[in-house]
Each structure stands twice: as C-alpha cells, then as structure tokens.
Amino acid sequence: MNRILLSVPHMGGAEQRYVEEAFATNWLSTVGPNIDAFEREFEVKIGRPAVALGSGTAAMHLGLRLLGVGPGDEVVVPTLTFVASVNPVSYLGATPILVDSERASWNLDPELLAELLAARARRGKLPKAVVVVHLYGQTADMDPILAACARWGVPVLEDAAEALGATYKGRPAGTLAPLAAFSFNGNKIITTTGGGMLVAEDRSLIDRARYWSTQAREPRLEYHHVDMGYNYRMSNVLAGIGRGQLEVLDERVRARRQVAFRYRDAFAELPGLQLMPQAPWGVHTNWLSVFSLDERAFGCSRDALIAHLDAEGVESRPVWKPMHLQPLFASVESVGGAVAEELYRGGICLPSSSSLTAEEQSRVIEAVRSKARRRHEPASAGST
Numbered sequence: 001m002n003r004i005l006l007s008v009p010h011m012g013g014a015e016q017r018y019v020e021e022a023f024a025t026n027w028l029s030t031v032g033p034n035i036d037a038f039e040r041e042f043e044v045k046i047g048r049p050a051v052a053l054g055s056g057t058a059a060m061h062l063g064l065r066l067l068g069v070g071p072g073d074e075v076v077v078p079t080l081t082f083v084a085s086v087n088p089v090s091y092l093g094a095t096p097i098l099v100d101s102e103r104a105s106w107n108l109d110p111e112l113l114a115e116l117l118a119a120r121a122r123r124g125k126l127p128k129a130v131v132v133v134h135l136y137g138q139t140a141d142m143d144p145i146l147a148a149c150a151r152w153g154v155p156v157l158e159d160a161a162e163a164l165g166a167t168y169k170g171r172p173a174g175t176l177a178p179l180a181a182f183s184f185n186g187n188k189i190i191t192t193t194g195g196g197m198l199v200a201e202d203r204s205l206i207d208r209a210r211y212w213s214t215q216a217r218e219p220r221l222e223y224h225h226v227d228m229g230y231n232y233r234m235s236n237v238l239a240g241i242g243r244g245q246l247e248v249l250d251e252r253v254r255a256r257r258q259v260a261f262r263y264r265d266a267f268a269e270l271p272g273l274q275l276m277p278q279a280p281w282g283v284h285t286n287w288l289s290v291f292s293l294d295e296r297a298f299g300c301s302r303d304a305l306i307a308h309l310d311a312e313g314v315e316s317r318p319v320w321k322p323m324h325l326q327p328l329f330a331s332v333e334s335v336g337g338a339v340a341e342e343l344y345r346g347g348i349c350l351p352s353s354s355s356l357t358a359e360e361q362s363r364v365i366e367a368v369r370s371k372a373r374r375r376h377e378p379a380s381a382g383s384t
C-alpha cells in the first residue's frame with residue numbers, strides 16, 4: 001500500500017519543456033529567459049513587480065532589509081507560524097515581538113497589535129515593521145491591521161509563503177501591503193522544488209532586492225562592490241518549473257479547496273473534529289487541510305491520531321508549534337499566546353495534495369473515522 005504524504009509537488013505538464021529549453025540553450029545559471037519570463041508572468045498574475053529568489057526565507061530577509069530593519073530594532077511577528085517568518089528578523093540583528101492569533105482566521109490578532117503599537121508609541125519607540133502571515137492559505141484580517149499600522153506609520157511585510165492564490169476582499173494575498181514574500185518550496189501549492197518571490201508596490205524596491213540577490217555586484221567590467229549582497233537569485237532552470245506551475249495555479253487552488261471541503265463533509269458526523277475557520281473576507285486556498293481536534297469529544301488525542309494515521313500509511317502533522325514555545329525564542333517578548341497554544345495543541349494537518357485521488361482521500365477518511373468515537377458513545381468512554 002503506497003504511503004499518502006501531506007503535500008507533494010504536482011507538475012502541470014509544461015514545466016519540462018521550459019526546463020529542456022534551458023538545457024538546450026545552456027541558460028543554466030541565475031540569468032536567462034525563464035527567470036525574466038517567470039517574473040513577468042508572476043507580475044501579470046499577482047499585479048505587482050516581482051523578483052525570483054532561491055527561497056521564501058530569502059524573500060523575507062530582503063523584504064525586511066528593504067524596510068530598513070537593522071540591529072536594535074523590534075519587529076512584530078505572529079507567534080503561530082513557521083520559524084522562517086521569524087528567523088530573517090534575527091538575521092538582521094533585530095528582535096521579534098511575538099503576538100497571538102485571533103480565532104476567525106488563526107492569524108495575527110488586530111486588537112492585540114493595535115494595543116501593542118499604542119503602548120510602544122507611549123514609550124517612544126515603535127517597532128520598525130510588522131510581519132503579517134497568511135496561515136495555511138488564508139489571509140489575515142488586513143483592514144484593521146493596516147489601519148493600526150498606518151496610525152503609527154509602521155510598515156507591513158506580508159508573509160504570503162503559504163497563501164499564493166488566496167484573496168482578501170477580492171484582492172490577491174501579497175498585494176495588500178507594500179511588500180510581500182512567497183515560497184515555492186516543495187510542499188507549497190505550486191513549487192520550483194525550492195524558491196521564492198518578493199513582490200512590491202514600488203518597482204524600485206524590487207530592483208534593489210534583485211541587485212542584493214546577486215552579491216550586490218555593480219554593473220561594471222571589474223568586480224566592484226559598494227553594498228553588501230547575498231547569493232539569493234533563483235536559477236533559470238527552476239524558473240522554468242515555476243512558469244509551468246504558474247499556468248496551473250488556479251486549478252491547484254480549486255483542487256486544494258475541494259480536498260478540504262470533502263474532508264469537512266465526511267467528518268461532519270464525527271464529534272470534535274472541525275475544519276479550520278473559513279473567514280468571510282476572502283478565498284481560503286486551504287493549502288493544507290487543517291482540523292481542530294477536541295480530544296474529549298473526538299475520543300483520542302491529536303498525537304494519538306497522528307500515530308494511528310502513520311501506522312495506516314498516512315502522513316499528517318501537528319499545526320505549527322507557536323514561536324513563543326520555542327527554546328530559540330525563550331527570551332523574546334510575547335503578547336498573549338493562549339489562542340495560538342490552543343490551536344496548536346488540537347491542530348492537525350491532513351494530506352492535502354492537489355493530486356490526491358478520491359480513493360486515497362477515502363483511505364485517509366476511513367483511517368480517521370476508525371479512531372473517532374461513535375456518534376452516540378458517551379464522551380467519558382475510553383479516550384486515549
């Protein structure tokens with residue numbers, strides 16, 4: 001029996017042709033027609049100038065640097081996220097402030113953010129930037145977040161690594177703030193095996209990020225350097241994969257949503273298992289199908305269900321462990337955290353690939369069902 005994985009690459013068909021063109025023309029480094037075309041096509045799709053990079057983490061790093069983040073600064077980041085949202089803050093010598101989630105979307109709580117910014121303003125030192133993460137394919141509630149930031153003049157970077165294809169009030173994730181980072185990591189909704197994209201409202205910021213991404217090499221014959229750069233550019237081969245993937249993005253969004261809603265419908269009769277909220281303000285791609293499990297009602301713990309699924313040949317994962325619980329950030333200030341902890345403790349991500357077949361999904365559904373309490377069984381009976 002083949003193992004069903006959490007989220008696997010799903011090629012559309014055209015990728016190989018673009019990659020073969022790169023080989024045929026020997027454009028095998030970090031310059032070439034696929035890179036230029038991928039950036040152009042991404043700009044058309046998203047509506048913002050874009051620079052193709054080696055990873056989403058690199059895009060976050062350059063985005064924060066463009067906002068002027070440096071040693072001694074503070075940057076607000078939601079605590080419920082993947083560590084790559086926070087590490088780039090540390091790369092720049094700045095300190096994160098970790099803020100709790102709200103329940104409607106599991107993303108940054110706008111009220112806590114507004115209170116924090118007001119308190120910092122009273123103290124006379126505002127954070128240098130706010131990172132807003134759109135978790136698991138769902139946008140944060142951007143209007144009150146942007147209003148709070150605008151009040152104090154604090155710029156926002158969207159971490160849209162998990163949210164390509166999502167919308168907020170009809171606008172694409174990644175175009176809601178002046179800067180945004182996307183990821184094409186192997187598990188994402190579309191992939192370049194590994195890669196990322198930084199987009200900005202202001203094209204000159206993208207030009208600067210592109211310059212930094214190639215060791216800030218000056219356009220001269222000799223190797224001349226004025227500024228510090230990085231080796232962060234995407235290769236022309238991987239950009240070819242990205243071009244093919246971008247062509248099927250809309251289909252991938254539809255398929256991921258369908259997977260999530262099929263689980264939701266199949267589990268409607270099970271006690272204590274709920275699809276993560278689908279906030280009313282936009283389209284949630286459900287990049288991952290994420291459920292909240294109430295141990296008492298469901299009949300076994302989240303970790304027991306993960307172990308059971310593993311034994312049945314099904315990969316599942318806990319929701320991101322909040323950053324304020326990580327030893328790496330033990331000394332960092334956090335604001336609230338109880339909501340993120342609760343979402344983490346009961347949160348489980350189920351196989352969500354856009355290529356998941358109906359038969360495979362039925363296997364996952366049966367494996368989950370076999371562990372759940374029967375509908376009329378009393379809640380006190382044998383929980384594991």
Ligand SMILES: Cc1ncc(COP(=O)(O)O)c(C=O)c1O
Pocket residue numbers: 055056057058060081082084085133159161162182183184185194195196
């Ligand atoms: C929320 C979030 N931010 C940033 C990243 C970093 O992207 P990458 O893996 O491409 O560096 C990821 C994904 O890995 C992510 O899930």
